[in-house]
């Protein structure tokens with residue numbers, strides 16, 4: 496019989512075993528060495544390495560993927576400690592004007608972390624880009640959220656229906672949700688319109704997450720889902736919610752990734768100016784995202800801080 500493997504019928508020869516072992520030992524070092532030589536070598540953190548087999552598809556309509564242990568506990572705790580001091584009640588974008596408003600639909604507290612604000616944040620952003628194959632410059636600043644008992648985010652879409660929030664980088668093409676804590680009960684992410692698999696329900700899921708597909712928050716896990724279909728139209732199946740926390744506290748971090756660059760300056764005709772001396776400060780505090788109607792505006796009704804918000 497033809498051998499179906501090089502070592503059919505026995506253990507691999509000693510030399511082959513030795514070579515295999517050596518290649519396993521030297522591969523990772525070779526990789527990080529190459530990354531260090533390749534430019535941005537100042538970081539002491541390892542180059543962004545993602546392991547495809549850690550990621551699995553959990554729904555195709557909408558497209559949802561789960562990557563277990565995407566963050567180390569240290570990375571998760573670091574994001575929490577950066578955000579803890581800065582938490583503010585979360586807002587939602589008004590569906591017509593784009594104006595940031597408080598709503599009972601969303602009761603968490605949150606804050607934005609500046610892109611690349613420290614080497615750990617930057618390395619997490621590198622990993623997200625490596626996993627999603629989407630450019631780092633298309634990503635918004637990471638938003639860290641805390642949900643206490645009873646707090647939730649009712650079913651919603653991450654794409655916009657106003658024309659203010661899309662001025663910079665277009666639609667939110669994909670969303671990466673990082674779970675920073677385990678949650679004893681509740682707090683699942685649920686896609687109520689997703690096609691269900693016939694594999695029996697997890698009995699530990701809360702009532703809110705019985706319909707569609709639900710993901711239990713687990714510290715370090717990351718969820719990727721797409722808000723647009725591959726043809727660029729909005730995907731109505733991508734409706735999702737954060738279930739109320741029943742027991743424990745939930746911390747998560749969100750990276751929204753736009754269709755186009757969120758960082759690049761979009762040159763327009765006319766003067767590119769700020770109209771308030773505080774614009775740069777407000778932009779640094781994340782107001783371009785939180786309050787785009789005032790800060791960015793539209794082509795016909797420009798906002799006050801277009802220069803600081805990088806939209807001209």
Ligand SMILES: *[C@@H]1O[C@H](CO)[C@@H](O)[C@H](O)[C@H]1NC(C)=O
Pocket residue numbers: 590591656
């Ligand atoms: C905006 O929200 C209101 C009330 O929540 C709803 O009736 C309306 O259909 C929404 N419009 C769009 C364009 O989604």
Ligand SMILES: *[C@@H]1O[C@H](CO)[C@@H](O)[C@H](O)[C@H]1NC(C)=O
Pocket residue numbers: 764765766
């Ligand atoms: C640009 O600024 C100059 C000087 O402030 C002004 O005269 C001009 O009208 C402005 N142009 C536009 C298109 O706003």
Ligand SMILES: *[C@@H]1O[C@H](CO)[C@@H](O)[C@H](O)[C@H]1NC(C)=O
Pocket residue numbers: 770771772773
């Ligand atoms: C800038 O904004 C502040 C706060 O809204 C306001 O008090 C101030 O008058 C503004 N300055 C200008 C030049 O519009």
